[in-house]
Each structure stands twice: as C-alpha cells, then as structure tokens.
Amino acid sequence: MSVSFFIKIKQPAAAWLIKKIQKYGPHKVRVSGRMYEISENVFNPRFYYTSEFMARHIIVSFQDSVLDIGTGSGIQAITAGQRASSVVAVDINPEAVSFARRNVKAHGLEDVISVIEGDLFSTLEPCTAFNVILFTPPYLEGRPDTVFDHALFDHDKALIRRFFKEAKTYLKPAGYVQMLYSSIADPEGTLKIAADLGWDHKLVVSQKTGTEHFLIYRLRPQE
Ligand SMILES: C[S@@+](CC[C@H](N)C(=O)[O-])C[C@H]1O[C@@H](n2cnc3c(N)ncnc32)[C@H](O)[C@@H]1O
Numbered sequence: 437m438s439v440s441f442f443i444k445i446k447q448p449a450a451a452w453l454i455k456k457i458q459k460y461g462p463h464k465v466r467v468s469g470r471m472y473e474i475s476e477n478v479f480n481p482r483f484y485y486t487s488e489f490m491a492r493h494i495i496v497s498f499q500d501s502v503l504d505i506g507t508g509s510g511i512q513a514i515t516a517g518q519r520a521s522s523v524v525a526v527d528i529n530p531e532a533v534s535f536a537r538r539n540v541k542a543h544g545l546e547d548v549i550s551v552i553e554g555d556l557f558s559t560l561e562p563c564t565a566f567n568v569i570l571f572t573p574p575y576l577e578g579r580p581d582t583v584f585d586h587a588l589f590d591h592d593k594a595l596i597r598r599f600f601k602e603a604k605t606y607l608k609p610a611g612y613v614q615m616l617y618s619s620i621a622d623p624e625g626t627l628k629i630a631a632d633l634g635w636d637h638k639l640v641v642s643q644k645t646g647t648e649h650f651l652i653y654r655l656r657p658q659e
Pocket of ligand 1 (some may be wrong): 479480481486487490505506507508509510511512526527528529532554555556572573574583586587588595
C-alpha cells in the first residue's frame, strides 16, 4: 500500500481521536510514576504512547545540557532533568509553556530546567549549544488552526525542514538530535529532508502499536 493511502486514511482518524482525548481525557495524568498536569490545549503525555516511549529512551549524563523542542507538558525535559546538568524546554503554545513550568515546579526542578515560549530556536540565547536536542514534532499533514493544532500538524513538513536547517548551530561537537516519528507520516520523506540538509541518521528503536510504528532516531551533522 502506498504512503499516500496511509496519509489519507490514518492521519485524519488519528487527529480526530487525539482531539477527543484532549477534550474528554483526564487532565492530571501519571506517566512512568510521575504526575503531569495539562489542559485540553496541551498535548496529553498519557494517551498517545509517543511521550512515554520517547521518555524511556532518553540517555543523558550529569554533564549534559539538553534542549527539549516542543516540550508540551514538559515530560521529556523533566525526564532529562533528573540527570542532566541543565535543560531548556521550548514550546510555541503559551498554554504548554505555562503547564510545563507548573510541572517542572511540582517536580522540584526549577534550578535545572527553564521553560521558554518560542518558535523552534528563535528565542534561545545566541551562541547557546547543547549536547542533546529532543524533538517529537507534529507529524500529521495539515495546517494548525488552534494553539493545540501545533501539536499535530506540520504542513508539507515545513517545520521539519526549518528544524534541520537551524538545529546544527545549537549542537555541541558530538551532540545529537533525538527525534520521534511515526510510520503513518512518511518517515522516509522526513529522513530525506534531513539528509539533504546534511544529517546522518540511525534508528535507535521502533515499536509497533495497533495503528502505527513509532520510530526513534538519532541524527548527527554529517562530517
Ligand atoms: C507532539 S507534541 C509533543 C509534546 C511533548 N514533547 C511530548 O513528548 O509529550 C509537539 C509539541 O511541539 C510544539 N510545537 C509545534 N511547533 C512548534 C514550534 N514551531 N516551536 C516550538 N514548539 C512547537 C507543540 O505545541 C507541541 O507541544
């Protein structure tokens, strides 16, 4: 079956389901033993599998500085912040920023994690660089209409393209990007964009669920 078949059938179904869960699902959730508070407009880390799957595969050391792009509830920043020396968490959705800050505080990690509002790297201090950049991008085809839609839609992979154009500047030597993607969103096309922009990738782990395969990649600038 072709890539476009999956996009036409599976993506609208996924978007419909996610919006229902956002609206009617609980807004205080436990993931891997930690509590997170969210609102209807903040990506729920409990129900889509991706958040917990990514969090389980974060490997950072005590010296590492970490950037979490698209932090949502803050789950990846909070997971990395248990060990890393510092974490910066960014989200374009102001409501996500506010809940991520609240969750960081509830986990007592305000000294380690700063949460800032911004579009990708645009609000970072110039010349900041990180050992690890974490990124679970929106990957469904469509244009965001609401603040929450930023968690779902990346029209024509424009965000992915921009991310891989800009991310190199923010990586320390030997640093890497850890990105989660899905089989229903043409991962090959995404990896081709990254490769054309000078990135090598390695699949770290994949997991099949009822609807799709989730894939975690590490990407490094080509030498
Ligand atoms: C799929 S959610 C992942 C949330 C969280 N990282 C997790 O694992 O649960 C994607 C997140 O990226 C954010 N986002 C989308 N476009 C962004 C951009 N241009 N800059 C910063 N954050 C963005 C969304 O608001 C959303 O919170």
